[in-house]
Amino acid sequence: MSVSRQHLKTGDPNPPLRHDVLRIYSMGFCPFAQRARLVLAAKNIKYEVVNCNLNQKPEFLLERNPAGTVPVLEYQGNVVTESLIICDLLEDLFPDKPLKAKDPFQRAKNRLAVDKFGPIVSLFYKVGYNPNDTEAKGTLRKLLKEYQAFCITKNTNFIGGDQLGMVDLMIWPWIERMHVLGDDIVAEYVPEFKAWIDRMETIPAVQACQISKEKLVQLYAGYFARNAVYD
The missing domain is CATH 3.40.30.10 (Glutaredoxin)
Incomplete structure (x- = not known):
């Protein structure tokens, strides 16, 4: 690369x-x-x-x-x-090293898991740009709680199955950044979801694309103030 x-x-x-x-x-x-x-x-x-x-x-x-x-x-x-x-x-x-399930029904369920995360993505930005919007922050907490419950019921190592898949990679960037909205949000992660985060952080592809927590806080402070510093 x-x-x-x-x-x-x-x-x-x-x-x-x-x-x-x-x-x-x-x-x-x-x-x-x-x-x-x-x-x-x-x-x-x-x-x-x-x-x-x-x-x-x-x-x-x-x-x-x-x-x-x-x-x-x-x-x-x-x-x-x-x-x-x-x-x-x-x-x-590039079908080698597939990230989607072979079974079409499982693929459909996994895509639903990605779509279900969409409102959380929207709220990430709404809260970031409006940190005093307690209603939006409350809704974000509620949806994160529901998404965690949804993931836990799968009882698999990763959200789409026992192996790393497309679902995990599609939602990971915002989970990696969620702490920039405040430690009070990530403090509500349940042990099973924290375990998934720990597993994700051992994946070489995740490590290759990772940005430190401190750097993300710095970058998003400018970004949400509409004064992003790119270099």
Whole structure:
């Protein structure tokens, strides 16, 4: 894996593309982009990362995704956006080391587990931007409690089964960041969920994409104040 040293911005040229190397346009601490990087790392796929400043978006990012969001995948002349779609595509393109269950019914249940986490993602940002919104924080706590109960009933080492799977990687970036909203939220994790977190932290792909807790607190303090520092 190669990563651009700095976040490229308006006016910066796009680094030369290689047809045979998969590229992810990313942002250094974006959890959506981290989803794609986790899947790539788990599958040991060769790839490169071009980080983009999302306050001063480079023209080449907007050409590929007019919405200006990341991740964006570019490979062999094809461009794909949206993290979940990109991760599904990676599973299809690189079927070795599968991250999805063979059984179609289990795959459907696992996708439901990802979708069920969606409201938690939305509340993560709502609480982050509005730390005094006690109602939103209360709802976030409630949904996290319900999600933990949902995971525990599966009685498996990982959320999608006994082996690391797509579900775990799709929700992990926000679990990794949840402490930036306050220790009072993560203090409510039940032992079984903490055990899952401990297992995740031993996974080489997770370690490869990890950002320290201290660094995340620093980064999100600026991000939620709408004054993100990218480099």
